[in-house]
Amino acid sequence: MIGLQFGIHTFLNFDNLGQLLPLVWGSLVAGVILGLIAGAIGPMIHARDLAFAVHGTSELSFAGAAAALFFGVSVNLGAIAGSLAAALVLGWLGVKARHRNATIGILLPFGLGIGVLFLALYTGRSSNKFGLLAGQIVAVQSTQLVSLAVVAAVIAAVLVPIWRPLFFASVDPEVAQARGVPVRALSMAFMVVLGLAVAMTVQLVGALLVLSLLITPTAAAARLTVRPFMLSVLSVAFAVTSAVGGIVLSLGPGLPISPYVTTVSFLIFLVCLVIGRVRERRGWNQRPEVGHHPHADALHTH
Amino acid sequence: MSITTTPAMEALGAAEPAICLNNACVAFGERVLWDHVDLDIAPGEFVAVLGPNGAGKTTLLRVLLGQHHLTHGQVRIDGNPVQRGSRRIGYVPQQKSIDSTAVIRGRDLVALGLDGDRWGITWPTRQRREKIDWALDAVGALAYADAPLSMLSGGEQQRLRIAQALVTDPSVLLCDEPLLSLDIFHQLAVTDLIDRTRREHNIAVLFVTHEINPVLPLVDRIIYFANGQALIGTPDEVMTTQTLSELYGRRVEVLRHDGQLLVFGADDHAHHPEPDQEGDA
Numbered sequence: 231m232i233g234l235q236f237g238i239h240t241f242l243n244f245d246n247l248g249q250l251l252p253l254v255w256g257s258l259v260a261g262v263i264l265g266l267i268a269g270a271i272g273p274m275i276h277a278r279d280l281a282f283a284v285h286g287t288s289e290l291s292f293a294g295a296a297a298a299l300f301f302g303v304s305v306n307l308g309a310i311a312g313s314l315a316a317a318l319v320l321g322w323l324g325v326k327a328r329h330r331n332a333t334i335g336i337l338l339p340f341g342l343g344i345g346v347l348f349l350a351l352y353t354g355r356s357s358n359k360f361g362l363l364a365g366q367i368v369a370v371q372s373t374q375l376v377s378l379a380v381v382a383a384v385i386a387a388v389l390v391p392i393w394r395p396l397f398f399a400s401v402d403p404e405v406a407q408a409r410g411v412p413v414r415a416l417s418m419a420f421m422v423v424l425g426l427a428v429a430m431t432v433q434l435v436g437a438l439l440v441l442s443l444l445i446t447p448t449a450a451a452a453r454l455t456v457r458p459f460m461l462s463v464l465s466v467a468f469a470v471t472s473a474v475g476g477i478v479l480s481l482g483p484g485l486p487i488s489p490y491v492t493t494v495s496f497l498i499f500l501v502c503l504v505i506g507r508v509r510e511r512r513g514w515n516q517r518p519e520v521g522h523h524p525h526a527d528a529l530h531t532h
Numbered sequence: 533m534s535i536t537t538t539p540a541m542e543a544l545g546a547a548e549p550a551i552c553l554n555n556a557c558v559a560f561g562e563r564v565l566w567d568h569v570d571l572d573i574a575p576g577e578f579v580a581v582l583g584p585n586g587a588g589k590t591t592l593l594r595v596l597l598g599q600h601h602l603t604h605g606q607v608r609i610d611g612n613p614v615q616r617g618s619r620r621i622g623y624v625p626q627q628k629s630i631d632s633t634a635v636i637r638g639r640d641l642v643a644l645g646l647d648g649d650r651w652g653i654t655w656p657t658r659q660r661r662e663k664i665d666w667a668l669d670a671v672g673a674l675a676y677a678d679a680p681l682s683m684l685s686g687g688e689q690q691r692l693r694i695a696q697a698l699v700t701d702p703s704v705l706l707c708d709e710p711l712l713s714l715d716i717f718h719q720l721a722v723t724d725l726i727d728r729t730r731r732e733h734n735i736a737v738l739f740v741t742h743e744i745n746p747v748l749p750l751v752d753r754i755i756y757f758a759n760g761q762a763l764i765g766t767p768d769e770v771m772t773t774q775t776l777s778e779l780y781g782r783r784v785e786v787l788r789h790d791g792q793l794l795v796f797g798a799d800d801h802a803h804h805p806e807p808d809q810e811g812d813a
Contacts, residue, residue: 277634391651398648401634402641404625405696408597408706409649410617452635456680461635 243482250481256375257487261473263375263382264434264443269469271389271427272448273461274420277400281445283320283421286334287428290316290341292437294429295362296348305362306377309429316341317425321418345437364436364488381426388423396420397458434473435488442492443469450499453506468498548611550575550703550736551596556605558591565591569605569762571755575703576734578727580747583757584798589740592757593706596738597621610703617649622697622735624690626709638684638692639677642667645696667699668692670732671725687718694725698733705730707739711746719746726750744771745792758798771795 251258275284294312295305316337323333349359398406399413407413431440447468451461476491551573558565565588573579581589594600595607598616607614609621622645642664647654654660668677671691676684684692690710697705707726711719727750730737739747744754744767754770756763758779763770770776771793776784785796 273635277636390653394647394654395649395651397634398644401636402644402648405623405645405693406648407599408617408621408623408625409645410598411649456635456637456678458635458640 239483241483241485242479245482247478247482251478254477254481256372257477258474259375260378260434261477262470263378264431265470265473266466267382267385267427268431268443268473269447269466270462271385271424272444272465272469273451273458274389274393274396274400275424275444276448276452276461277397278420280424281441282331282334284424284428284444285441286320286338286341287313287316287425288432288437288440289338289345291425291429291432292362293341293345293348295432295437296345296352296359299354299358299362300348300352305358306374306429306433309432310381310426312341313425313429313432314422317421317428318418321421360486362432362436363438364486378430381430385423385426388419392416392419435476435491439488439492442488442495443472446495446499447472450495450502453499453502468495472498549573549608550577550610551738552606552608552611554606554608556595556607557603558588558595558600559603564603564760566757566760566762571762571764573736573738573753575736576730577753578730578737578747578751579739579753579755580744580751581738581740581755581757582742582744587757587759588762589757590708592755593623593708593738593740596704596706597623619700620703622694622700622702622705624693624697624705624707624710626712628713636681637678638673638681638688638695639664639668641681641692642677642696642699646699663699667695670698670729671695685718686714687721690714690718690722691725694722694729698729701733703735705735705737707737707741709740709742711741711743716746719743723747723750744795748793749791767793 275281291309291313294315295309297312298305298308319337320330320333323329345362349362352359395406395411396416396419398409399411399416403413427444428440431443435443448461448465450468451464454464455461472491472495475494476487479490479494480487549572551571553569553571556569556571557567559567581592583589591600595602596609596614598614598618609615609618612620643660645667646660646663665674668674671694673688673691673695676688677692681689681692693710694705705726710722710726714722723746726737726739729735739751741747748767751767753765754763754767756770756776756779758776759781761779763775763779765775771786773784773786776786776795776798780798782797784798787794787796
């Protein structure tokens with residue numbers, strides 16, 4: 231009766247949480263920082279329709295990290311090198327989504343293949359291998375926290391000044407160009423920032439699950455609001471909740487972090503989906519019939 | 533000839549042409565797109581830009597936007613040299629339902645026209661909000677300003693685009709095929725709005741189009757690009773069998789029927805009306 235050994239307790243328990251929490255404060259801080267990065271950059275990924283690019287970048291980040299593991303250099307730097315290479319190639323080659331997707335489809339399996347090769351050659355702890363694909367940061371060292379904080383600061387320092395022209399260029403490229411916004415240069419700058427964010431996120435949730443922090447929180451927020459500022463606020467809140475909540479929930483059962491992060495993030499999305507549907511049905515998206523302009527085409531349905 | 537702008541001239545304002553081209557030429561290497569173009573467009577004037585694909589209609593807009601340099605000649609907006617990203621110019625591109633997945637309201641689109649090109653953080657102020665509301669009101673779009681852009685009809689989106697172009701209080705409105713993919717009802721509504729706007733705000737309108745009929749009753753003049761030349765005059769002067777035949781160097785027939793113009797043999801009706809294509813030509 232092996233089945234009896236598995237109950238809800240296997241997946242969800244809070245035994246010894248009080249004793250465990252102080253031991254993992256480093257992970258929790260890392261979770262908060264990653265949630266902030268992912269949640270803040272998410273709306274721009276959403277606006278630029280880059281979900282697949284994020285996935286492709288994460289696989290090259292994985293390849294870089296696996297190579298670094300094999301050669302015995304910093305996994306962090308390897309992950310960054312891999313995702314920056316991917317980001318630059320994607321930024322350089324594909325401005326239009328159509329061409330970009332083909333490029334990603336070519337890069338992604340190549341990166342994954344290289345990563346698998348180096349993991350197979352690697353003779354160290356197997357949990358390190360597993361961590362790169364599916365994520366694991368239980369004991370975060372303070373040096374890792376420092377490098378994470380530095381990368382977060384770099385991302386913020388680049389993203390805050392360019393946010394508005396970048397958003398203009400993402401939503402409305404023709405008019406943005408007419409208004410003198412350097413559309414192409416901004417696109418490259420954003421891909422670099424995105425590469426950094428992906429490289430950081432890979433280390434928490436692993437290459438395969440990066441989308442759960444970079445895509446899902448924003449997608450959930452988009453069900454609740456049409457205001458760009460609120461979208462950012464909710465996206466950050468959801469991403470931090472997913473990252474920190476996932477870490478806390480994984481402690482009792484002693485299982486990997488990533489399934490908990492992805493599940494929390496997915497559940498938030500489901501709840502937002504339902505709320506969005508209900509609001510839509512109640513006419514949340516209907517506009518008031520106050521247009522009395524002589525040519526009011528507001529009456530025209532779409 | 534060089535024109536220096538003095539404060540006195542600036543004060544005159546209306547005396548200055550909104551758009552001025554002086555012996556202007558655009559060539560791509562050996563190929564001359566158009567040459568010897570002289571043009572003064574007054575504030576408040578409505579000018580349609582016609583001609584076959586690749587004749588240089590969109591390139592004219594790109595020159596005025598500062599995205600393409602004249603091979604020789606002069607171009608001035610409000611008496612000043614063109615400047616990339618100038619706030620004196622409002623730009624209305626063709627209607628395509630905005631295919632970005634971005635979460636954005638009509639109000640946000642107009643806000644981007646106001647300060648989307650500014651770096652750093654933009655704080656919401658009352659003055660900013662009032663400007664945006666003013667532009668939304670000017671095009672009659674206040675009613676749906678807070679609805680998601682993706683849920684609006686093509687005509688509504690095009691109204692918002694005009695508000696976006698108006699919000700910087702420009703003296704020139706450049707419209708690149710703004711009626712494309714709109715049905716006839718929306719075409720008339722949008723042209724009416726542009727006409728009203730230029731009269732109320734004294735804005736010069738340059739209106740690139742393949743379809744002269746929706747704007748024919750409203751335009752003051754026509755610029756017709758063909759064969760490396762530009763023909764400029766009133767619709768009655770330009771849109772005749774004789775004039776267009778001379779311009780094209782072959783028989784082109786213009787028929788008038790019921791206030792509508794039908795042009796045969798000019799290849800006006802493009803199969804690929806993509807604005808980018810002729811710029812690369």
